[in-house]
Amino acid sequence: MEFFRFTRDIPFMRYALTFNIISLVTFLLAVFFLAYKGLNFGVDFRGGTVMEISYKPAAADLSRVRAAIDTLQLGEYAVQSFGTADTVLIRLPLKEGVSSAQLSERVMEVLKADNSNVEQKRVDYVGPQVGKELYQNGALALLFVVVGVIIYLSLRFEWRFAVSAIIANLHDVVIILGFFAFFQWEFSLPVLAAVLAVLGYSVNESVVIADRIRENFRKMRKASVQHVINSAITATISRTIITHFSTQLMVVSMLVFGGEALHYFAMALTIGILFGIYSAALVMASLVMWLGVSRENLVKPEVKKEGLEAEKILP
Numbered sequence: 001m002e003f004f005r006f007t008r009d010i011p012f013m014r015y016a017l018t019f020n021i022i023s024l025v026t027f028l029l030a031v032f033f034l035a036y037k038g039l040n041f042g043v044d045f046r047g048g049t050v051m052e053i054s055y056k057p058a059a060a061d062l063s064r065v066r067a068a069i070d071t072l073q074l075g076e077y078a079v080q081s082f083g084t085a086d087t088v089l090i091r092l093p094l095k096e097g098v099s100s101a102q103l104s105e106r107v108m109e110v111l112k113a114d115n116s117n118v119e120q121k122r123v124d125y126v127g128p129q130v131g132k133e134l135y136q137n138g139a140l141a142l143l144f145v146v147v148g149v150i151i152y153l154s155l156r157f158e159w160r161f162a163v164s165a166i167i168a169n170l171h172d173v174v175i176i177l178g179f180f181a182f183f184q185w186e187f188s189l190p191v192l193a194a195v196l197a198v199l200g201y202s203v204n205e206s207v208v209i210a211d212r213i214r215e216n217f218r219k220m221r222k223a224s225v226q227h228v229i230n231s232a233i234t235a236t237i238s239r240t241i242i243t244h245f246s247t248q249l250m251v252v253s254m255l256v257f258g259g260e261a262l263h264y265f266a267m268a269l270t271i272g273i274l275f276g277i278y279s280a281a282l283v284m285a286s287l288v289m290w291l292g293v294s295r296e297n298l299v300k301p302e303v304k305k306e307g308l309e310a311e312k313i314l315p
Contacts, residue, residue: 030178198272
């Protein structure tokens with residue numbers, strides 16, 4: 001299905017150098033902010049106090065819960081629905097000189113002052129060591145995904161495509177992290193999940209374009225490398241617009257209506273999807289061209305079996 005049909009190929013590769021310079025500058029800025037500011041890790045990674053409270057039988061008003069906790073000036077914390085509408089999960093940061101029990105008592109005091117129906121169901125303490133282990137496990141998960149992507153692309157495509165695709169996809173991941181470092185948005189486990197999802201999403205887009213490039217090399221035997229790549233990107237634009245618009249529509253809905261619990265998760269997906277389109281179509285494809293891909297790399301020459309043909313001709 002194509003809602004957007006282009007009669008002429010768009011000369012993307014004519015501006016390949018410009019695209020690569022933009023990508024390099026953006027990537028270096030992201031690395032700079034990651035090194036200079038660092039990520040603002042949430043309670044999941046830093047440790048803290050986790051409270052589960054109930055407002056039965058009525059549904060919990062999360063905005064009122066946040067307003068009550070704000071009066072304590074505890075710093076960054078997280079409030080989200082948990083399981084049912086009347087149950088709330090509160091994540092509080094570590095406070096020097098204040099135990100987990102004392103902190104939970106303060107929170108319950110201000111919550112009961114606002115609503116007498118609130119009940120505390122459980123309180124858990126997440127130590128810094130646990131947060132450190134979550135950080136290490138998250139980094140390992142990202143590493144395993146990257147290694148898996150490299151192996152998959154290396155087996156499916158010629159090495160130039162594999163190298164170009166993994167550079168373009170890691171480019172997306174670093175830029176997402178750079179945004180979170182620059183704006184000091186909270187980096188939590190849901191955001192890490194979004195980063196992993198973006199990595200897989202970008203790989204899918206790269207595979208689609210790489211497949212079309214490989215197919216064009218077999219069909220367009222007299223075309224130049226630039227023409228082949230331009231034709232491949234142009235041919236996939238309709239599919240890209242439909243797919244990414246549908247996905248982005250859902251993600252924007254989460255960003256606008258999902259509340260605080262889904263805000264940064266949706267923000268990471270939004271940035272990743274937008275840069276994923278750019279990197280797959282313009283970064284990956286241009287890198288393939290710069291690495292010197294040619295028809296001989298993808299299309300095996302036909303071997304003529306002269307001996308068999310001669311036998312068929314002889315009576």
